[in-house]
Amino acid sequence: SQTIHQWPATLVQPVGSPLSLECTVEGTSNPNLYWYRQAAGRGLQLLFYSVGIGQISSEVPQNLSASRPQDRQFILSSKKLLLSDSGFYLCAWSVVRGFTGELFFGEGSRLTVL
Amino acid sequence: GEDVEQSLFLSVREGDSSVINCTYTDSSSTYLYWYKQEPGAGLQLLTYIFSNMDMKQDQRLTVLLNKKDKHLSLRIADTQTGDSAIYFCAESRGAGANNLFFGTGTRLTVIP
Numbered sequence: 403s404q405t406i407h408q409w410p411a412t413l414v415q416p417v418g419s420p421l422s423l424e425c426t427v428e429g430t431s432n433p434n435l436y437w438y439r440q441a442a443g444r445g446l447q448l449l450f451y452s453v454g455i456g457q458i459s460s461e462v463p464q465n466l467s468a469s470r471p472q473d474r475q476f477i478l479s480s481k482k483l484l485l486s487d488s489g490f491y492l493c494a495w496s497v498v499r500g501f502t503g504e505l506f507f508g509e510g511s512r513l514t515v516l
Numbered sequence: 517g518e519d520v521e522q523s524l525f526l527s528v529r530e531g532d533s534s535v536i537n538c539t540y541t542d543s544s545s546t547y548l549y550w551y552k553q554e555p556g557a558g559l560q561l562l563t564y565i566f567s568n569m570d571m572k573q574d575q576r577l578t579v580l581l582n583k584k585d586k587h588l589s590l591r592i593a594d595t596q597t598g599d600s601a602i603y604f605c606a607e608s609r610g611a612g613a614n615n616l617f618f619g620t621g622t623r624l625t626v627i628p
Contacts (some may be wrong), residue, residue, distance in 0.1 A: 406558075436613060443524060446559075446604065446618040461614065474620050492558050503547045503608050503616060507558025 404429035408493040408508035417516055421466075421480040423511050425493030428474065433495040435476040437468055440490040449495065452476060453498070488515045520607055520619035525619070527625045534592040536622045543586060545607040550579065550590045550614035553602040553621070564592075592624075600626045 408425040415421060415455045427433055437449045450468035458468050465484050469477045476493055493508040521539045527533045540548065546567050557581040565572045565579045572579045573582040578591040579628075588605055609615045 407557050434613060440621075443620060445520060448614060448616075449604070451614050459614065490561045494558070495614075499565060501612060503549050503606070503613075504561045505613055505616070507560070510556070 403496075406493060406495055406506055406508045408491075408511055411509060411511060413511060413513045415483050415513065417485055417515055418482045421478070421483050421513070422480040422488070423491055423493075425476040425508055426474055427476075427495045430474070430495070430497075432450075432473060432498060434501075435470060436494040436496070437476065437478045438492040438494060440492060440510075448479055448480070451455075472479070483513075483515045485515050486495065488513055520605060520617050522605060522619040524620060525529045525623050525625070526572075527627060528595050529627050530595060530597060532595055534590075534624055534626075536590045536592075536597065536605075536624065537602050538588040538590075538619050539601045540586050540588060540605065540607040540619075541617075542607060542609045543583065545609055547608040548579075548581060548588050549606040549608070549616075550577075550588075551604040551606060551618075554603065555601070559604060577612055595624075595626050597626045597628055 436451045438446045440446050452458050452470045455470055463496045466480050491511045494505040496505050549564040550562045553559045565581050576593045580589045581614045602623050604621045605619045606616050
């Protein structure tokens with residue numbers, strides 16, 4: 403069966419520090435991968451998605467970047483965090499062919515920037 | 517893009533029915549979804565409805581779709597404490613998950 407894991411689960415970082423959130427998927431090959439941010443009172447916002455190794459599409463211009471160094475690994479990064487980067491970050495994967503809207507989400511990473 | 521709208525909070529007593537409402541934006545959306553997020557966890561797909569349907573029932577869950585008003589609702593019968601969660605509606609405005617747009621989520625609290 404397929405599993406998705408992301409870490410760390412909780413992170414408290416000072417403003418201006420770097421960020422690296424990791425996500426890995428097991429049990430499937432060549433998935434589409436996504437990073438979402440969930441802010442209080444707002445819907446899920448798609449930040450990045452990837453259809454293959456090294457292929458990243460950015461949905462929202464911001465202080466963050468994403469990379470996909472391996473087929474089932476997706477990394478969310480920042481060189482210098484802002485207060486506004488605080489939030490709950492969710493990694494997700496989906497099938498490539500026959501996508502019907504089902505995304506499989508990780509457990510989430512709560513980032514607090516102080 | 518335009519927002520998919522939901523009320524932020526709903527409280528119901530255990531055993532009552534819950535109705536969570538959503539107004540979506542694109543009349544040509546092909547699929548509409550309900551996802552459930554339990555505390556501290558990621559989202560899980562709960563159910564979905566194709567746009568040519570008016571209603572879909574799955575055990576305690578009933579999804580109603582009013583295409584004219586672009587209104588989607590999720591009814592949970594005999595609500596249990598385990599149903600306490602955040603419920604997100606989402607619409608598919610095109611192919612691919614990058615065309616999947618989520619609402620703000622409704623936090624359902626079930627009072628014992």
